[in-house]
Amino acid sequence: MATPYDTTLGLYIGGRWISGEGRDTHVVLNPATGAPLAELPLATAADLDEALAATERGFAAWRATAPEVRAAILQKTAVLLRERMDRIARIATAEQGKILAEAKGEVAFAAALLDFHAGEALRIYGRVLPRSGGARSLVLHQPVGPVAAFCAWNFPVMNVVRKIAPALAAGCSIIIKPSEETAGSAVEVLRCFQDAGLPGDVAQCVFGVPDMVSRQLLASPATRKLSFTGSVPVGKHLMKLAADTMMKTTMELGGHGPVLVFDDCDLDKTLDLLVAHKFRNAGQVCIAPTRFHVQEGIYDAFAAGFATRTQALAMGDGMDAGSQMGPMANPRRPEAIAAMVDDAVGAGARLLAGGAGGDGGNGFFYRPTVLADVPLTARAMNDEPFGPVALLRPFATLDDAIEQANRLPYGLAAYCFTENGRRQNLLGDAIDAGMVAINSVRLSYPDSPFGGMKDSGHGSEDGPEGVQAHLVTKTVHMS
Incomplete structure (x- = not known):
């Protein structure tokens, strides 16, 4: 071979x-x-x-x-x-x-x-x-x-x-x-x-x-x-x-993709889509979903489901058929992610999964990580992590969700999950991003423009x- x-x-x-x-x-x-x-x-x-x-x-x-x-x-x-x-x-x-x-x-x-x-x-x-x-x-x-x-x-x-x-x-x-x-x-x-x-x-x-x-x-x-x-x-x-x-x-x-998850979504389907998409390419994707803003009524269930699915991911060499997430691309990336995670936990975030390097010997591994209740002051909530870290926060109203989605100077990709058609239209108009996915994680097609604001x-x-x-x-x- x-x-x-x-x-x-x-x-x-x-x-x-x-x-x-x-x-x-x-x-x-x-x-x-x-x-x-x-x-x-x-x-x-x-x-x-x-x-x-x-x-x-x-x-x-x-x-x-x-x-x-x-x-x-x-x-x-x-x-x-x-x-x-x-x-x-x-x-x-x-x-x-x-x-x-x-x-x-x-x-x-x-x-x-x-x-x-x-x-x-x-x-x-x-x-x-x-x-x-x-x-x-x-x-x-x-x-x-x-x-x-x-x-x-x-x-x-x-x-x-x-x-x-x-x-x-x-x-x-x-x-x-x-x-x-x-x-x-x-x-x-x-x-x-x-x-x-x-x-x-x-x-x-x-x-x-x-x-x-x-x-x-x-x-x-x-x-x-x-x-x-x-x-x-x-x-x-x-x-x-x-x-x-x-x-x-x-x-x-770069981007810092907000994800707005409303209480009328199909929760299990939403979780399955988001966990797989968050950790593809070890989170090293400019359009990766990163800031998960979840409506209060389903926040605890979402956090628990996200953490359980994340903990089940198999990390290893990308050549191994059983691996679901490989290493990061260079030695700088795990160090940068570890510093952001430590900063968030120190500011009061709850670590639900991951939060450490892997068992990859000299490889550049960092375990897929989930942080809940992440303060807005944490570095990871403001600077693009570009790695396998999901940041969770609750919101109360539609206006709160839109405010959080548009809070940062980034405007590349955003994701929304809701079964309410009127809300879908409002979100598509109101979110400042070059690409918005609704009830989907697919943003890139050969025949559609790819870019941000x-x-x-x-x-x-x-x-x-x-x-x-x-x-x-x-x-x-x-x-």
């Missing part, structure tokens, strides 16, 4: 793979054991200059490529992702930690994104405005230019495809910098694009010291669009860099909006 980390790491620039000779390297670790998996070469300033030059050449050719050709390459890449799903999923689990079933689901969703954007490549329409005397005005939507994209480690396959697919559909070239901690997944995605026939200058993949890479790529006049998935502070920093050249930006930043960012990925974010509008007036 092949090793779970069956890949060769490198930079992809101008259609060729570059290894580590003469370059600094980063050691990729297995989060389940803490053991090294491979060494990743990091780009030099010269490498980045070469990538910028390649992406300019790539844009000139790709924007002139027929939409049907662009669509066919995206579709072929989707086919290759599905054919290689088992191998790519094992690589993702080995370097990121999520359970293998989740990694396979991620690859499947990435392929669906490619299929959708292949169709969108054929649907970039303009319009004709008739004028008097036979004159007319043309409204055209054209690709914005080369894109610099930076993405996080939590969904190492999907995040890469989510950046590349709409850019290519729109006619843009792209330089993508995935996380160094999950490089193998990104490398395999780029190999799928390469094997599908994507010209080498159209997509570049680089790794390196984040600040150095971002400053060099965003300072270049060649770069006309920034797309970023990551934390709020880093997103704000990158936007300041992007302002110097007035480039377009799409920012998918307030400190959670702006712009959308996925759906037609994802392609539109890579276009500029031009009006041509003809006499």
